[in-house]
Amino acid sequence: MTESQTQTLLRQFETLLLIRACEEQLVELNRQGAPDTCSSIGQEACAVGVIDALEARDRILTNHRSAAHLIARGAEPERIFAEVLGRIDGYCGGRSGTLHIAARELGIVLTSTIVGGELSLAPGVALAQKMGHGDPGAITAVFFGDGAACEGIFHEALNLAALWQLPLLFVCENNQWQAYVHRLETMADAAITAWAEGHGIATQSVDGNDIEAVHSAAKSAVAAIRADGRPQFLELRTYRLRGHSGQDDQAYVNADELRYWRSRDPLLLLRQRLSEAGGLDAHTFAALQHDAHTRIEQAVAFAQASPWPDAASLTEQVYA
Amino acid sequence: MTRMTTEQALTQALHEEMRRDERVLLMGEGAATKRPALAREFGPARVRNTPLAEAIIAGTAVGAAASGLRPVIDLLFAPCLTYAMDALVNSAGKLRYLSGGLCEFPLVTLAMTGSGWCVGGQHNHNLEAMFVHAPGLHVLMPSTAADSKGLLKAAIRDENPVLFFIDLGLLHQEGEVSDDPGDIVPIGKAAVPRHGRDVTLVSYAKTVPVCLQAAAELEQRGVSAEVIDLRSLKPLDTTCVLDSIARTGRLIIVHEASGLCGIAAELAALAVTRAFDALRAPVVRVTGPDAPAASSWALEQAAVPQAQQVVDAVLGLGLTGGHGGAAGEPAWRARA
Numbered sequence: 001m002t003e004s005q006t007q008t009l010l011r012q013f014e015t016l017l018l019i020r021a022c023e024e025q026l027v028e029l030n031r032q033g034a035p036d037t038c039s040s041i042g043q044e045a046c047a048v049g050v051i052d053a054l055e056a057r058d059r060i061l062t063n064h065r066s067a068a069h070l071i072a073r074g075a076e077p078e079r080i081f082a083e084v085l086g087r088i089d090g091y092c093g094g095r096s097g098t099l100h101i102a103a104r105e106l107g108i109v110l111t112s113t114i115v116g117g118e119l120s121l122a123p124g125v126a127l128a129q130k131m132g133h134g135d136p137g138a139i140t141a142v143f144f145g146d147g148a149a150c151e152g153i154f155h156e157a158l159n160l161a162a163l164w165q166l167p168l169l170f171v172c173e174n175n176q177w178q179a180y181v182h183r184l185e186t187m188a189d190a191a192i193t194a195w196a197e198g199h200g201i202a203t204q205s206v207d208g209n210d211i212e213a214v215h216s217a218a219k220s221a222v223a224a225i226r227a228d229g230r231p232q233f234l235e236l237r238t239y240r241l242r243g244h245s246g247q248d249d250q251a252y253v254n255a256d257e258l259r260y261w262r263s264r265d266p267l268l269l270l271r272q273r274l275s276e277a278g279g280l281d282a283h284t285f286a287a288l289q290h291d292a293h294t295r296i297e298q299a300v301a302f303a304q305a306s307p308w309p310d311a312a313s314l315t316e317q318v319y320a
Numbered sequence: 321m322t323r324m325t326t327e328q329a330l331t332q333a334l335h336e337e338m339r340r341d342e343r344v345l346l347m348g349e350g351a352a353t354k355r356p357a358l359a360r361e362f363g364p365a366r367v368r369n370t371p372l373a374e375a376i377i378a379g380t381a382v383g384a385a386a387s388g389l390r391p392v393i394d395l396l397f398a399p400c401l402t403y404a405m406d407a408l409v410n411s412a413g414k415l416r417y418l419s420g421g422l423c424e425f426p427l428v429t430l431a432m433t434g435s436g437w438c439v440g441g442q443h444n445h446n447l448e449a450m451f452v453h454a455p456g457l458h459v460l461m462p463s464t465a466a467d468s469k470g471l472l473k474a475a476i477r478d479e480n481p482v483l484f485f486i487d488l489g490l491l492h493q494e495g496e497v498s499d500d501p502g503d504i505v506p507i508g509k510a511a512v513p514r515h516g517r518d519v520t521l522v523s524y525a526k527t528v529p530v531c532l533q534a535a536a537e538l539e540q541r542g543v544s545a546e547v548i549d550l551r552s553l554k555p556l557d558t559t560c561v562l563d564s565i566a567r568t569g570r571l572i573i574v575h576e577a578s579g580l581c582g583i584a585a586e587l588a589a590l591a592v593t594r595a596f597d598a599l600r601a602p603v604v605r606v607t608g609p610d611a612p613a614a615s616s617w618a619l620e621q622a623a624v625p626q627a628q629q630v631v632d633a634v635l636g637l638g639l640t641g642g643h644g645g646a647a648g649e650p651a652w653r654a655r656a
Contacts, residue, residue, distance in 0.1 A: 059387070061383075090420075091420070092418060092419045092420035092422065093420035093421075094420075095417060095418050095419065095420045096418045096419060096420070100415065100418045100419070102415070102419040102422055102423070104419075104422045104423065109386060109387065109423070110383065110386055110411070110415060110423070111415075111419075112410065112411060112415070114406055114410050114411075116406075117379075117406055117407075117410060117411060119379075120375060120376060120378070120379025120380070120382070120383075120406060120407050120411070121379050121380075121382055121383035121386070121407070121411055122383060123376065123379070123380045123383060124379065124380035124381060124382060124383020124384035124385070124386070124387065124389075124391075125383040125384070125386070125387045126383075127380060127383070127384050127387075127389070128383070128384045128387030128388050128389050129387070131345075131365060131389065133343075133387055133388030133389060134387065134388065152375070153375050153376060153379065153406075156371070156373045156375055156376035156379075157376055157379070159371060159373075159376075160370070160371065160373075160376050160380060163371070164368075316421075317416060317417050317420065317421035318416070318417050318455050318456050319416075319456065319458075319480050320416065320424040320425075320426075320478075320479035320480050
């Protein structure tokens with residue numbers, strides 16, 4: 001591993017740590033009475049690996065499990081916590097809460113919590129880019145899960161993107177769980193990429209917990225879209241290490257399966273990789289983890305001090 | 321002014337607005353096939369045939385609207401809107417608000433509905449009130465060729481998502497239409513095609529001509545009826561309706577859609593909460609039934625309010641003509 005590769009992985013590791021600290025704090029705040037959140041603990045490498053392959057000109061759509069995407073794109077944890085707590089300093093002034101956070105200044109343009117909703121909107125964002133609205137050469141990336149792949153809109157979106165040759169990167173974070181149901185109860189095993197290929201879209205399926213594999217696949221997919229303007233499809237095989245939301249105790253999860261995926265925690269894998277390459281000793285690790293937790297503590301303090309929205313603003317911004 | 325059908329007026333509006341603003345594009349099942357002149361003038365990038373897939377047509381329009389384009393989508397028949405509900409109701413209607421005003425969705429959805437073609441309940445369903453109930457959307461349903469053109473132009477220029485309902489029964493009706501590309505009909509403003517003193521008939525779409533016919537018959541009996549054509553169901557021109565009630569003291573609302581939780585119910589509530597003192601008689605609704613539209617001509621027409629029903633409703637208020645207020649023993653009082 002070159003020094004530059006080590007530095008890239010170290011920077012990505014810091015982002016993973018920040019996301020993990022943020023997600024764990026969101027769970028803790030929920031335990032204390034804050035709203036439920038849908039955590040992406042276990043899926044962080046997907047967000048960071050893909051978003052690091054995008055450029056500032058590109059546009060992103062995400063879903064209810066969005067904290068990792070937001071932080072990977074440079075969102076301030078202060079404003080994420082403020083949003084989740086419904087405060088004025090949140091990205092959406094507290095109107096969104098945790099479920100539909102958009103941050104247009106970061107290029108995270110639309111977020112839908114209706115599973116598959118993000119897939120319905122993404123072709124239009126890419127169509128506007130194709131028709132010259134947006135930065136030249138820009139593409140759109142849409143994050144969704146295996147649950148959304150079971151919605152009819154998944155097929156409608158893939159067909160239209162292929163038919164109209166839209167610059168759209170489909171990113172399926174296959175976390176094996178569709179709310180409270182394992183995906184093998186709802187779909188044939190290798191369905192997702194086969195479905196995409198059936199629409200004539202080039203696919204890659206990689207280990208979503210291996211950030212180097214994710215990043216490499218995303219870079220080649222993004223380069224292909226910029227080169228020929230056609231959509232690409234990434235399946236990132238990962239695992240939702242926590243329950244669907246809030247304090248869900250995962251009593252329905254097979255213990256052996258959970259143990260297996262915990263041993264493949266993306267943070268653990270990257271830490272091992274960096275340690276083996278001599279890029280991360282125990283002291284540095286402890287320092288990075290401390291930094292992440294400190295940052296999150298500050299963010300929570302900021303959010304808790306942020307004012308509530310004025311009730312008089314209740315019906316503002318419904319209409320343009 | 322040029323005489324033309326509602327269908328021609330709508331196509332002319334699309335032509336003028338697509339010429340005026342290159343961000344406007346038209347998408348739908350047969351959008352290019354059915355409007356070849358538009359396809360020729362603006363090309364395949366801006367006039368797009370789509371798969372028969374309303375959910376992705378609408379979703380794509382919403383995503384494009386948030387990204388600098390101004391799409392018009394033609395979903396053909398109003399019942400097809402249920403496939404498009406997520407994009408229109410959950411995304412276009414809510415994501416501006418939920419994002420704290422970060423985005424706008426300037427898009428127009430066209431859909432035909434109403435009796436006249438004997439197509440049955442899966443092609444004919446006046447479900448406009450469903451969209452009135454969804455925050456963030458505007459809902460229009462004009463009755464004349466001129467208003468169809470002017471309102472569609474206004475809708476395309478509006479920054480909000482607009483549901484534009486086209487009454488099937490009026491599609492081939494002719495009317496005088498402005499030739500000036502600058503003329504629009506403002507959203508949220510009702511028209512008063514007939515002024516009167518004794519009773520206010522409020523309606524929209526195909527039951528506006530029904531009310532006008534009823535008003536003509538009532539005039540023969542010495543009753544002066546005012547007819548209001550709402551045109552815009554949301555925003556609703558409550559000022560126009562309240563002003564009229566203040567003068568006539570009587571309100572009858574007529575529409576083809578079911579009366580249950582519909583526009584008529586809303587206007588009845590408006591009258592009793594905001595104009596109670598002016599009312600000289602109970603508010604009456606003359607509406608379609610809580611039943612799917614049947615295909616049989618006899619049954620289809622039986623579901624649509626007819627002029628005689630409106631006349632009977634007015635006379636049932638005790639109006640016997642030749643006065644601006646005093647009435648004989650009203651039927652509603654006798655029943656009570």
